[in-house]
Amino acid sequence: MSALSGIRSIMEDIALAATDTSGDTWLNLSPGNPAAIPQVTDTWRRLYEEAVASGFAEFSGRYGPSRGSDVLVDAIVRYFNARYGWGIGPQNVLVGAGCQMLAFMATTVFTGPGDDGPRRLVLPSVPDYTGYQGLSLDAGGIVGVEPGVEFQDGRFFRYTFDLEAVRAQSSVGMMLLSSPGNPTGRTLLRDDLSGLMEIAEERDIPLVLDHAYGDPFPGVAQGAVDPPLHPNVINCFTFSKAGLPGERLGFAIGPRDAIDAMLSFTANSHLHAPQLIQATAALALNTGAIDTLTTEAIRPYYRDKRRTAEKLLHDLLPDALDWRLHSTDGGMFCWLWIDHAWFSDLVLYEALKRKKVFVVPGRHFFVEPFASPFLAEHATRCVRLSLSPDETVIAEGIARLAEALEEMRGAK
Amino acid sequence: MSALSGIRSIMEDIALAATDTSGDTWLNLSPGNPAAIPQVTDTWRRLYEEAVASGFAEFSGRYGPSRGSDVLVDAIVRYFNARYGWGIGPQNVLVGAGCQMLAFMATTVFTGPGDDGPRRLVLPSVPDYTGYQGLSLDAGGIVGVEPGVEFQDGRFFRYTFDLEAVRAQSSVGMMLLSSPGNPTGRTLLRDDLSGLMEIAEERDIPLVLDHAYGDPFPGVAQGAVDPPLHPNVINCFTFSKAGLPGERLGFAIGPRDAIDAMLSFTANSHLHAPQLIQATAALALNTGAIDTLTTEAIRPYYRDKRRTAEKLLHDLLPDALDWRLHSTDGGMFCWLWIDHAWFSDLVLYEALKRKKVFVVPGRHFFVEPFASPFLAEHATRCVRLSLSPDETVIAEGIARLAEALEEMRGAK
Structure with a gap:
């Protein structure tokens, strides 16, 4: 680490x-x-200036809620309920200082030494985002499962999930993967997702899905399955790939108990994410500019x-x-x-x-x-x-x- | 946690x-x-608008260095060398997502299970900032040392450091205190600081000094000793009490090895602090507006x-x-x-x-x-x-x- x-x-x-x-x-x-x-740059700049004009002192001059500024949490709830027909509330949302920070918090909460021995971070199909490898505070706390390889027409190939190999892992605290994947661009198929959720449910561990490149934004994926609302899934989203990597803003949507644990971790480790950028992101969601x-x-x-x-x-x-x-x-x-x-x-x-x-x-x-x-x-x-x-x-x-x-x- | x-x-x-x-x-x-x-609000807002005008795409649209944006790291180096006659360089500086995050990273790096048993976080004189109590990932990983009490004229009293009690602590990984103190408003006296640095040196552990209320900004202390440049001291500073609590920006100045460990932790856990606010803070330092x-x-x-x-x-x-x-x-x-x-x-x-x-x-x-x-x-x-x-x-x-x-x- x-x-x-x-x-x-x-x-x-x-x-x-x-x-x-x-x-x-x-x-x-x-x-x-x-x-x-x-x-993209022009839109964010316009929204940014709007946020500064409307509430500079309010956002920058006050500590905010660890869950995220009310204005952004509410915008996220409304946006996802409208888009996916969900019934989530603020209790299912946590705004974080970037997707990496959310993954780090989840890893620290759900992996590491446990009452029944070590709990490892499992990447269900490597290759996957290099940044995951720095997340664990324990040396050797991460496992990458070997994928299958499917040869396709011409020069193309595709990694497949080996769900049996994932299921065979012992001492698992949490599973984590990006979809669409970095580096492959592969998205989860419905059956793969069902299989992973089943394993998460059987073991009562979280499956963390990193939608950094996926839907609803930046949406550079075709045929991707919708982010799932499931008692064992923590969905992570970011504004980085939609144009704001330098401002480090992301959010998680998941079951209340997991979000609560990560919320306390947020309060204890860094209080909350910065607020002007949260107000800006809320404008992007509320006005539809992000779409x-x-x-x-x-x-x-x-x-x-x-x-x-x-x-x-x-x-x-x-x-x-x-x-x-x-x-x-x-x-x-x-x-x-x-x-x-x-x-x-x-x-x-x-x-x-x-x-x-x-x-x-x-x-x-x-x-x-x-x-x-x-x-x-x-x-x-x-x-x-x-x-x-x-x-x-x-x-x-x-x-x-x-x-x-x-x-x-x-x-x- | x-x-x-x-x-x-x-x-x-x-x-x-x-x-x-x-x-x-x-x-x-x-x-x-x-x-x-x-x-205060007006000045920050003006500097903020200046930063957005001069480099919105450059700051918000790109990932930045984990140590901090060059423009802010350079400003910090110049400001502190000029003010205190130091000879620090960028290798002694780490910008963080708030002082709390810097303290959390130091606590996670320097305390917890070690090769020779547990390494605890010691607060050398309670009462101290409540936020320190959430920093440790290990239950029972924090110790608060009892102060002496000095009765003064009229209704006044003052806690004193009991350096012998601090020295008597076992299994210490790091010491941490705020000066001026939250909640007391007490600043470290020269002899107390020397004593704590001596203990840190004897044990080869870091002494983390939280200058959130102190010099050089917001500077609401009188007769405070200068932040010390010492191989065992990590000085933490924040822009929160100078008017930007909502934007979560702080920085640490310390010995290269400690800063390096915290820098890697930054890269692995959250990449870097947000950049527009870093550009704003650099303007405040470079123009003297902060003074x-x-x-x-x-x-x-x-x-x-x-x-x-x-x-x-x-x-x-x-x-x-x-x-x-x-x-x-x-x-x-x-x-x-x-x-x-x-x-x-x-x-x-x-x-x-x-x-x-x-x-x-x-x-x-x-x-x-x-x-x-x-x-x-x-x-x-x-x-x-x-x-x-x-x-x-x-x-x-x-x-x-x-x-x-x-x-x-x-x-x-």
Whole structure:
């Protein structure tokens, strides 16, 4: 917990590159940052100024409720009840200082040493978001379950859930996954979700679903199942991927007892989330601005970028190479699998760094120790590309990636 | 950690009172909230608008460094080096989502189960800030050391540090205290600080000093020693009492190794503090606006309010009552000690609630189990009054307090 994860060392590389005075242009295909879409930035800025104008002293000058500002909690309740036909109330809602903070609080409350021995954090299907690996206060407190692999038409593949392998886990305190997934863009299918909820119910543990890329916003997923209202499910949402990553605002919706435990944790650890941004987010929900951004700006942007990236990969990567792309339901990334013994994600990372390109090595999305020999090998043969940079950056970045792969293959 | 502290139940009472439709006016003398001083609100609002105008997309639309935005970290380094003649760099600074979050992170990193057994959080002199009691993830992980009591002229008294009692503590992971103190308004004397630093050095543990009410801002203390630059001291500062409690922004300055551990914790648990408010705070430091607020607005405001409250207490409380007031070096409260066997802070709390007045019962500022029979008794004979409400509220509140005390004495 107080050591830096592998992905943070990449961030240090990137910070260093920013001070490069050689005049070369670095191409950063690594960011988890959403794209700066002008319509999105403009809308948030307008709402922000409105919140400041209407209640600067009220929001910034007073401590607020740990559950979240009344205005935002009420907006969340109304929005989700209207959208999904739910009957939730404020007791089911907790606003947090970002989705990561909500996941951290859930992990600290529901995993760790328990009365009946250790309670581990289980990721039901790796690869998944690297940030989950820093959540546990206990070394070795996290387990990543091996997925199945389904080969699809052409270059495409898809990880499948191995529910029996999830069910076979012992000492489980909580399950956590992103859907649409980071890095894969895969969304939960109805049967997978039912299976995971069944396991959560049998064990009476929470299943935490991270909808950072999903519905209702930023909504860059197609065919995703609705967030489930279930006594064992804590749904986490964030405004980060809808345009406000720098302001760290998210919220959880779940059963009252779980929300209560996380609420007390909030009060004790950091009192409450900042309030001006909460007032801004409430305006976005109440006015419907967030839906306009989702349908008019963010969703089409990422759909087009994905289409472009897929075409570039097919056009530029060597035909003879055994490369595969995880088929997507949404999300903001491409997840590549280069299935050759001579390939290593870290060697590619260094090779691309020499070509002034940043990508994220695949191994950081898996949990060590690896669950199987296949996974130990597979984890080193993947790489994540972001769809958020400008199209010219993506195009030139993929061209240099193709070059690097040719060179690695030649040197084998 | 996932249970609510006593003070939170008072907050629920207050929230309930806000829905009172009887038409009676409630007098709230409990708040930890700083007063809404117009000059303070206006300045922050102006700086806020400036930050939004200069870099809304840059700050809100991008993830930032876990240490804090460069612009704020640099401002902190410059400000403290200039003010105290230090030679700190960015490696000594960590911006956090409020002072409470910084204290929580330090507590989680430096206390709890260790290789050589439990490491406890020690408060070297209770009473101290109630919020410290929710910081530990381990039940029973906090110890409050009994202070000495010095009787002064007239109605005044002062708690003294019992350094030998602090030194006698076993299994200590970290020491933590506020100076000027909440609730007492007492600041650390040079000898006390030296003694505590010596103990921290001998044991190689951090001494965390919470300057929430102190120098350099909001600066509502007189004769306070400067924050010390010492290999075992982590200094915590906040913008809350300088007018921004709702935005949750603070920072720590300390030795690199301790800051590094807390930095990794930040990255893993919540990525970073929100950025627009960081840009605003940087403007306040760089332009000197924060010093103007401190010297022209906040310090005189609380000095005058304290003088008024002291006079009211002397004028209105029954002469025959054995009441004492902690002498102050600053802070935003009055700490009253009613030394009678018939007195109980909780009985007074209920009596005042019937008179539509809120105060904070003293016991919440002590740590249970109490360190001695004296402390168990003393903790129930104190009450905290806030200096932040309007003068008319303070005057009428103290009048009703005098009334309630007369009635309690009559009913003994």
